[in-house]
Amino acid sequence: MQFTEIDIIVRIILSCVLGGLIGLERESLNKSAGFRTHILVCVGSALIMIVSQDMYFLYQGKAAMDPARIAAQVVSGIGFLGAGTIMREGTTVKGLTTAASLWVVAGVGLAVGAGFYFPALVTTGVIFLTLIYLGKVEKLMAGLTHGMILLVTVDNRPGQLGRIGLMLGEHGINILNIQMKQMRDNNSVKMEIDIKTPPNINMNEVLYELSDLPGVFQVELGD
Numbered sequence: 374m375q376f377t378e379i380d381i382i383v384r385i386i387l388s389c390v391l392g393g394l395i396g397l398e399r400e401s402l403n404k405s406a407g408f409r410t411h412i413l414v415c416v417g418s419a420l421i422m423i424v425s426q427d428m429y430f431l432y433q434g435k436a437a438m439d440p441a442r443i444a445a446q447v448v449s450g451i452g453f454l455g456a457g458t459i460m461r462e463g464t465t466v467k468g469l470t471t472a473a474s475l476w477v478v479a480g481v482g483l484a485v486g487a488g489f490y491f492p493a494l495v496t497t498g499v500i501f502l503t504l505i506y507l508g509k510v511e512k513l514m515a516g517l518t519h520g521m522i523l524l525v526t527v528d529n530r531p532g533q534l535g536r537i538g539l540m541l542g543e544h545g546i547n548i549l550n551i552q553m554k555q556m557r558d559n560n561s562v563k564m565e566i567d568i569k570t571p572p573n574i575n576m577n578e579v580l581y582e583l584s585d586l587p588g589v590f591q592v593e594l595g596d
Contacts, residue, residue, distance in 0.1 A: 387493070388493075
């Protein structure tokens with residue numbers, strides 16, 4: 374059974390609405406892939422699924438057709454678009470959530486194009502809850518940790534950063550970013566380490582242990 378014009382219009386419009394809802398949330402946070410991008414991905418995915426199914430019914434019995442084969446390429450192709458939203462700043466990676474939302478909105482479009490309206494609606498609801506409310510939970514959990522900067526001057530020799538990272542890890546401290554500057558004497562390196570510490574940590578003890586490491590000349594907290 375081939376699709377009627379009404380079937381096609383309903384599926385395209387529904388994919389536009391669902392993709393737009395998810396895109397609005399990303400747009401409100403000024404993400405690189407926002408309202409229009411999510412609509413285009415969702416509508417495009419729905420169209421590809423409609424064409425795949427329509428071709429199957431059109432050539433049924435005349436040629437071996439697999440309606441899932443063309444649609445499956447959407448999942449592969451969306452990876453290139455998602456990669457464009459991911460940026461790296463130091464040791465911090467941004468844009469993963471937006472890339473994931475593009476990938477899943479493509480799935481929503483495929484579901485709508487195949488006529489699976491209920492799974493598409495439920496998935497859109499779950500995506501919304503994840504992006505809006507679980508984001509707040511993440512921020513709340515991040516608020517339980519404290520960010521600060523460590524300024525460490527060390528001997529310019531291999532292995533120093535590894536020893537410092539290992540010691541900080543033993544105290545449950547996460548390293549977010551590291552900047553290193555070679556001193557004028559060329560024998561020492563000054564590290565500026567952005568860290569996140571767990572609550573109720575004794576930083577005096579951490580500073581003492583750091584200063585006690587071999588090859589560490591100076592340790593202090595930055596502003």
